Amino acid sequence: MATGPISLPYRRYALGLLLAVNTLNYIDRQVLFAVFPLIKIDLSLSDTALGLLGSAFMFSYLLFAPLFGWLGDIWSRTRLAAGGLVVWSLATALAGFAPGYKTLLAARATIGVGEASFGTVSPGLIADFFPKERRGRILAWFYVAIPVGSALGYLLGGVLGQQYGWHAAFLLVGVPGLLLAVPIALLRTPPRGGDDAAPQAAKGKISAGYAAMFKNRSFVYNTLAMAAMTFAIGGLAQWLPSFLNRIHNLDVAKGNTLFGATTVLAGILGTLVGGWLGDLWQKRNGQGYLLISGWGFMIGTPFAVWAILASDLTSCIAAIFLAEFFLFLNTGPLNTVIINVTNPAVRAMAFAVNIFFIHALGDAVSPSLLGWLSDRWGLQNALLITPLAMVLAGLFCFICARFVVQDMAQAER
Numbered sequence: 109m110a111t112g113p114i115s116l117p118y119r120r121y122a123l124g125l126l127l128a129v130n131t132l133n134y135i136d137r138q139v140l141f142a143v144f145p146l147i148k149i150d151l152s153l154s155d156t157a158l159g160l161l162g163s164a165f166m167f168s169y170l171l172f173a174p175l176f177g178w179l180g181d182i183w184s185r186t187r188l189a190a191g192g193l194v195v196w197s198l199a200t201a202l203a204g205f206a207p208g209y210k211t212l213l214a215a216r217a218t219i220g221v222g223e224a225s226f227g228t229v230s231p232g233l234i235a236d237f238f239p240k241e242r243r244g245r246i247l248a249w250f251y252v253a254i255p256v257g258s259a260l261g262y263l264l265g266g267v268l269g270q271q272y273g274w275h276a277a278f279l280l281v282g283v284p285g286l287l288l289a290v291p292i293a294l295l296r297t298p299p300r301g302g303d304d305a306a307p308q309a310a311k312g313k314i315s316a317g318y319a320a321m322f323k324n325r326s327f328v329y330n331t332l333a334m335a336a337m338t339f340a341i342g343g344l345a346q347w348l349p350s351f352l353n354r355i356h357n358l359d360v361a362k363g364n365t366l367f368g369a370t371t372v373l374a375g376i377l378g379t380l381v382g383g384w385l386g387d388l389w390q391k392r393n394g395q396g397y398l399l400i401s402g403w404g405f406m407i408g409t410p411f412a413v414w415a416i417l418a419s420d421l422t423s424c425i426a427a428i429f430l431a432e433f434f435l436f437l438n439t440g441p442l443n444t445v446i447i448n449v450t451n452p453a454v455r456a457m458a459f460a461v462n463i464f465f466i467h468a469l470g471d472a473v474s475p476s477l478l479g480w481l482s483d484r485w486g487l488q489n490a491l492l493i494t495p496l497a498m499v500l501a502g503l504f505c506f507i508c509a510r511f512v513v514q515d516m517a518q519a520e521r
Contacts, residue, residue: 114298119237122295123246126230127253129193129292132285133223134257135264136200137165139281140216141346142265142364143274145353150274151209155487159479162346164213166472168220169227170464177228177460181453185229190293192225197285204279215278227463232455235447236298243447244390244397248383248440255375255436259368262349266364300452321461326449326515329508330398331462334442335469336501337405340494341435342471343478344412348428351487356421366425374429378404378436386441394513397441397448402505405498408434412495416488435498438505445508449515 140147144158180188196219203215231247238246261281268277321327352363382400389396408431415427450458474494481490 114237114296118296122237122297123234123249125288125291125295126189126234127250129189129226129285129288130230130250130253131257131260132193132288133196133226134254135261135281136196136219136285137223138258138261138345139200139265139277140165141349142262142368143269143277144346144350146269146274147212151212153209155479155482156476157209157479159346159476161213161216162342162475163472164217165220165223166342166467166475168217169224170220170467170472172221172224173228173460173463173467174457175460176225177457177463180229180232180456180460185233185456186295186297187293188229189226189233190289192222192227193285193292194222194289195225196220196222197282197289199282200285201279201282204275204277204282206275206278224460224463228460229456231443231459232300232447232452233297235444235455236300236452240448241391242387243444244386244440245380245383247443247447248379248386251439251443252376252379254439255372255379255432258345259372259375262364262368262371266349266361266368270359270361300455321450321454321458324449324515324518325511326445326508327458327462329504329511330442330445330449331465332469333401333405333438333501333504333508334462335466336497336504337435337438337442338466338470339474340412340497340501343474343491343494343497344431346471346475347478347482347487347491351416351491352421352424355488356424358421367428370425370429371432374432375436378433379439381433382437383440385437386444394516395509397445398505398509398512401438401441402502402509404434404437405502405505408432408437409495409498409502412498413492416491416495438501442505445512449512449518 140161147153147161148158176188176192199215199218199222203212203219206212206215231250234246234250235243264281265277268280349364349367352358352367356363358366382404386397386400389400393399411427411431411434415424415431418424418427446458446462447455478490478493481493
């Protein structure tokens with residue numbers, strides 16, 4: 109908690125610091141997928157076993173999120189974030205020493221524990237530093253870490269893995285996170301709910317807020333939309349590097365470099381444009397964030413199909429760029445909806461519940477499911493279920509838009 113007024117430069121410093129940590133979050137998360145082909149050959153694994161490496165992370169991530177969400181509403185959010193950073197950075201580095209499949213599986217599961225701590229408290233913390241009318245753009249900047257960190261994970265994993273082996277890739281990307289743990293732990297923070305929050309507003313509302321969360325139609329439908337999106341993007345993120353390797357005959361370094369560059373460009377543009385358009389449309393229409401996201405999913409769906417079925421590499425990469433641009437358009441808006449429709453007293457728990465369900469129904473199952481289907485149908489055919497999830501995400505956004513104005517007003521009472 110801050111001991112006095114927090115200046116605008118310090119708020120921007122906090123945003124930059126949390127953005128840096130979130131970037132490392134996604135580097136450490138995605139580096140595994142860059143070295144999938146190397147691990148598959150070295151450990152003689154099926155696609156199902158490879159998929160379980162991604163799912164192990166997600167299962168621990170979603171199982172521990174409710175615990176950290178509860179702690180985040182009653183304890184120091186900065187200490188929880190710093191502790192999580194230490195845990196996942198050490199686990200990533202130690203994966204570099206894994207002698208076999210079981211130890212690598214355990215390391216990936218431990219990374220999920222650390223990232224659950226950071227993931228539940230950081231969005232609400234970021235939102236509290238800035239005014240409500242700028243939340244879409246501010247959270248868009250924070251979530252730029254998704255494409256940037258993912259792309260760096262693919263790039264670093266591909267290059268380091270090709271040159272030095274997959275063990276070295278894990279070791280080298282895991283160490284930098286330890287350097288940021290102390291600055292995060294010492295970060296000054298505004299009151300819960302931001303500077304305009306009423307003093308002690310959180311008192312007496314926590315237990316009631318948790319129960320009300322499941323009756324909040326906007327929160328439920330928004331979470332279902334994010335779960336469908338997470339199913340699609342999680343499956344694509346995990347398997348597209350292998351898809352480029354198998355279908356378009358690119359080696360690990362080249363395939364990951366090309367996919368990483370496409371992801372970072374499309375992701376940054378999509379995330380920032382989505383945050384800006386979301387804030388702009390929200391001022392004119394209380395459903396603005398959800399309409400931007402819903403149409404983004406719908407427009408991006410045919411491009412995802414095109415990317416999977418394209419016969420030549422140029423068309424495939426162009427379609428991947430467009431599909432990712434429209435997928436990332438939703439990042440700032442949908443996370444802002446969570447903040448806007450929940451009471452500040454239970455915001456960390458709201459993100460914890462959201463994390464639990466979007467991953468339990470999304471990328472905790474899609475990597476393994478796609479791996480299982482790939483063993484039976486081939487990877488290209490298996491990937492075609494992801495555009496269907498994008499359509500479902502868009503439909504949930506449009507349903508959610510019917511209730512969001514009323515639920516935002518309820519959350520402010």
